[in-house]
Amino acid sequence: MKIVLCVKQVPDTSDIKWTENNTIQREGLESIINPYDVYAFESVLRLKKKYEDVTITALTMGPKQAEGMLRKLLAVGADDAVLLSDKKFAGADTYATGKTIAAAINSKFPDYDLIVCGQFAIDGDTAQTGPSIANFLDIPQVTYVKEIIEYSESCLTVLREIDDCIERVKVKLPALICVLQGDFEPSRASINGIIRAQKAVIPVYGIDDTGLEPEDAGLKGSPTYVNKAFRAPQKDVECVYTDSCTELADAIKCCGGLNE
Numbered sequence: 001m002k003i004v005l006c007v008k009q010v011p012d013t014s015d016i017k018w019t020e021n022n023t024i025q026r027e028g029l030e031s032i033i034n035p036y037d038v039y040a041f042e043s044v045l046r047l048k049k050k051y052e053d054v055t056i057t058a059l060t061m062g063p064k065q066a067e068g069m070l071r072k073l074l075a076v077g078a079d080d081a082v083l084l085s086d087k088k089f090a091g092a093d094t095y096a097t098g099k100t101i102a103a104a105i106n107s108k109f110p111d112y113d114l115i116v117c118g119q120f121a122i123d124g125d126t127a128q129t130g131p132s133i134a135n136f137l138d139i140p141q142v143t144y145v146k147e148i149i150e151y152s153e154s155c156l157t158v159l160r161e162i163d164d165c166i167e168r169v170k171v172k173l174p175a176l177i178c179v180l181q182g183d184f185e186p187s188r189a190s191i192n193g194i195i196r197a198q199k200a201v202i203p204v205y206g207i208d209d210t211g212l213e214p215e216d217a218g219l220k221g222s223p224t225y226v227n228k229a230f231r232a233p234q235k236d237v238e239c240v241y242t243d244s245c246t247e248l249a250d251a252i253k254c255c256g257g258l259n260e
């Protein structure tokens with residue numbers, strides 16, 4: 001089974017600093033692998049340990065520096081990695097991002113079986129990219145995947161978490177899944193893995209490798225734009241101590257938190 005794992009490099013949002021104009025101060029901000037993509041990676045590593053014929057190609061669309069993230073994934077167990085990087089991809093919204101990644105997969109990995117994304121990226125947080133890639137490739141998709149159960153007869157069986165229930169879903173490959181947070185201990189790189197990752201040649205693909213026209217990608221290919229970005233107003237938190245549940249319910253009612 002040939003897997004393309006889509007990973008995004010994101011700013012470490014636990015360490016965000018804001019400018020006076022309420023924009024993110026990106027200078028000096030550390031970049032990390034999107035945490036949901038770490039879960040996605042762990043799920044496919046488990047699959048690779050279970051089935052002999054699984055190969056993982058890590059793919060990211062981003063700046064040249066994203067190569068460092070790809071090398072870390074190679075050190076831990078990805079077989080190959082590719083970087084989509086071109087000035088013409090800059091300013092892409094989720095539509096153009098999905099279209100570019102789908103076009104690159106179609107052009108460079110037409111024989112893929114499974115595309116794996118994280119459910120969300122912790123910076124943009126739209127959860128649109130995975131479904132958008134599936135839509136452009138016209139393949140089935142399963143979102144909110146908690147666990148991959150098995151792979152047999154060109155089908156993947158997964159557990160999907162929605163609201164207060166778990167669904168068991170069987171999907172025919174080729175397909176795309178978006179992976180939620182799982183109960184995983186992140187795998188570590190081995191010494192051999194690190195040496196292999198350092199030596200690996202990571203191809204960099206640009207717009208000419210995707211078959212797209214410049215007006216399909218980046219800002220030009222983006223039908224949406226950010227109208228305004230602002231900091232959410234902070235609510236004052238009041239601590240109320242009560243002796244009984246009835247008193248507590250009255251206190252909540254007073255704050256407008258409960259209907260009569």
Ligand code: FAD
Pocket residue numbers: 006007008034036037059060061062090091092093094095097098101116117118119120121122123124125126127128129130222224225226
């Ligand atoms: P989600 O959809 O929440 O991510 C879900 C999953 O999709 C991830 O876990 C990952 O598996 C996959 N994924 C997402 N992005 C990538 C990627 N790049 N490569 C591989 N896999 C991926 N961002 C910029 O960095 N520079 C810009 O100039 C820029 N301009 C923008 C302009 C507009 C008008 C808009 C709306 C957005 C812009 N963005 C820009 C943000 C960019 O569109 C998003 O970062 C990107 O589309 C992913 O969306 P998301 O962060 O909501 O990810």
